[in-house]
Amino acid sequence: AQKITQTQPGMFVQEKEAVTLDCTYDTSDPSYGLFWYKQPSSGEMIFLIYQGSYDQQNATEGRYSLNFQKARKSANLVISASQLGDSAMYFCAILDTNAGKSTFGDGTTLTVKP
Amino acid sequence: GAVVSQHPSRVICKSGTSVKIECRSLDFQATTMFWYRQFPKQSLMLMATSNEGSKATYEQGVEKDKFLINHASLTLSTLTVTSAHPEDSSFYICSARGTLTNEQFFGPGTRLTVL
Numbered sequence: 001a002q003k004i005t006q007t008q009p010g011m012f013v014q015e016k017e018a019v020t021l022d023c024t025y026d027t028s029d030p031s032y033g034l035f036w037y038k039q040p041s042s043g044e045m046i047f048l049i050y051q052g053s054y055d056q057q058n059a060t061e062g063r064y065s066l067n068f069q070k071a072r073k074s075a076n077l078v079i080s081a082s083q084l085g086d087s088a089m090y091f092c093a094i095l096d097t098n099a100g101k102s103t104f105g106d107g108t109t110l111t112v113k114p
Numbered sequence: 115g116a117v118v119s120q121h122p123s124r125v126i127c128k129s130g131t132s133v134k135i136e137c138r139s140l141d142f143q144a145t146t147m148f149w150y151r152q153f154p155k156q157s158l159m160l161m162a163t164s165n166e167g168s169k170a171t172y173e174q175g176v177e178k179d180k181f182l183i184n185h186a187s188l189t190l191s192t193l194t195v196t197s198a199h200p201e202d203s204s205f206y207i208c209s210a211r212g213t214l215t216n217e218q219f220f221g222p223g224t225r226l227t228v229l
């Protein structure tokens with residue numbers, strides 16, 4: 001079974017500063033994928049970034065980067081230059097590439113202060 | 115990215131009635147669709163995985179007679195909450211996976227309130 005742990009229920013960051021959201025995972029599969037999603041109060045799940053277990057380089061998408069440390073089984077999300085619109089709940093998820101389904105962490109609520 | 119729609123976005127019904135939620139992939143064919151349930155401030159809990167043309171696979175603890183899932187075509191999956199009760203009130207989200215990538219594309223969700 002796969003498991004995702006997000007240890008930060010809530011985080012605060014000042015506008016324009018960077019913030020790191022923690023995510024650790026557990027899996028026995030050699031092949032897996034890691035995702036981060038943003039869920040604003042409207043409820044929609046917004047895809048942010050993806051890292052494959054065999055990817056050599058850390059994934060980046062604009063202001064989002066994924067700090068992938070395979071040996072530590074961590075996949076932290078770094079948001080640079082935070083904006084007020086970044087305030088939302090953030091979920092880390094691991095994809096079981098065999099079964100094709102994802103397991104989500106409990107989420108981190110990020111609040112960006114002006 | 116690919117678009118997934120859900121209908122209705124919000125539904126209020128009386129206890130004992132059945133509610134059908136539709137999930138459509140608008141611009142791609144989804145061989146696999148997933149149904150999640152989410153309580154306020156909590157994580158997404160996978161309810162079932164549906165593959166087009168076959169029976170859905172339910173996660174442990176999910177009553178398949180209560181939550182009927184049909185995936186009749188490559189662009190449509192439906193979730194029917196039968197004989198709904200107040201404890202079924204929740205946010206239901208579907209996602210669809212295409213044939214080419216591992217990415218899941220999420221619908222906007224349906225908020226169900228059972229009175």
